[in-house]
Amino acid sequence: MTTQHAQYLSADLPSGRVAHFHWVWLRDSCLCDECRNVHAKQKYFDSATIPTDITASTVRRTAEQVEIVWPDGHRSSYPTRWLAEREEHRSARPPEPRDRIPWTSPDVVADNRFGSRDILVDDSALVTALQRLFGHGIVVISGQPGVDSNTLCDRLAGFVDRSYFGEYFDLETKPDDKTDSISFSTRPLPMHTDIPYYTTPPDYQFLYGLDVNAAATAATGGRTRFADGLAAAQRLRDDDPDAFGVLTTTPVTYRAEYPAAEKIYQNETTIIRTDPTGEITGLINNPTKMYFDKVPFESTMPLYQAYSRFKGLLGDEVSYFHSWHPGDMIVFDNRRIFHGREEFSASTITRTLRGGYFSEIELAARMRFVAERIS
Structure with missing residues (x-):
């Protein structure tokens, strides 16, 4: 009728x-x-x-x-x-990328594990993985024989975003005088988000176990640590509103110099970004490229104190440690998930990771298309 x-x-x-x-x-x-x-x-x-x-x-x-x-x-x-x-x-509005669920413990990552071959051949697994990525900010794709990084990238998004480092970068050890980033070293890396010196940093990042010795990594270091910055920022907002206010209103400078490319990148932004309603929209922080040079004198100590308090909240309760196996790929929200690295010895461990970036637009577009195909 x-x-x-x-x-x-x-x-x-x-x-x-x-x-x-x-x-x-x-x-x-x-x-x-x-x-x-x-x-x-x-x-x-x-x-x-x-x-x-x-x-x-x-x-x-x-x-x-x-x-x-x-x-x-x-x-x-x-x-x-x-x-x-x-x-x-x-x-019934379908899940969208901004529907984020803060971690309550690192156990959340256990529900976000998928086999690389499942991602390639099973549309339902792909849609679920992307929904979990948008919700929890991270998915772990376990390596399986015959599945390389290019194949996974094509399946997840179709193509990757270019950065200063090109489409990909391979994290392998380089001498200090032959590198343009301390990421290419055996030193520990503090918890950070990538490329903060871009006005709009990459949305999502991936790391792939290109050439790794799993046994040596587990025994001698080189694990990668991931922590939910969103959960930490929300806790800071609840426990210390003044510190949260400092990190949402005081800009810091991110600067990266690349003489070989004849470029100096620079961006000034707050460590925690919010929208007009106060919702946390993103986190930008890389200690290796962060400077407080332009912070007014009266704002300097409150900024250091608030920043220290925030980073102290990135504890084990919101952290996941990954020991690498060949072919593993971890995809994570670069505006939310902090990552860092344990120190390792180049003489006793093989550890080369391939990294790159995805646009949220491309990941979400793939999710919608495949979801409609199986509906």
Whole structure:
């Protein structure tokens, strides 16, 4: 049954629900070949060209579809199942990348483990992995024979984002006088987020076990530590609002000099970013490239104290330590998850990781496409 109203159509759905669709929305959503390219799923016209007071001339309902004739004679047909799906989309919003769930313990990572071959061949596993990535900020993809980093990157996002280091960078040991980053050393790395000297740092990062000796890593160091900065920032906001306020309002300077490329990168930003409502939108912090040179005298001590308090909250209760195996890939939110490295000995351990970055837009686009394919 359908009922015509001045601005909308009411239709009974197979589920028993009564759905309402505005006339202008129905005309905008016409499925015919004249109105849209069905293959590309793109419209040939601008919604602004439809009169907002449009109504149907006639409506005919069958068991399978609703047929409408418009005042200009154009005919539109909407399958009942299609209308029901549109109603479901409006009433049940699918998970989106910003629906973040803070860690309550490192055990959360155990639920975010997937085999690399499962990611490649199982659409449901891929969608679940991406949903967990957006929710908890991290997924661990265990290496399996025959699955390399390029294949995984293609499956997850299609392509990676370029940075100063190119599409990829391989974290292998280099002499101090032959490197442009202390990441290419055996020294420990403090907990950090990557590329803070970009105005918009990369959204997501991956690390891949390109050439690692798993037994040696477990015995002699070189584990990578990951911690949920969002959970730490929320705790700081609850326990010490003044310190939280300092880190959301006092800019610091991030600076990286790369003489070989003839570039000096610089960005000034707060360590904790918030939106106008106070919601935490991102964390930017890399101690190796951070300077307080432009901080006013009266703000210096409060900043050091607040920063120390915040980093102290990145404890074991929100940390996961990963011992690398060949082919492992860990993908994590670079605006949220801090990572660091234990010191290791280059003479006793093989440890080369490949790293790179993904755009949230590309990861989310892949998730939506595959989710629709299996729905």
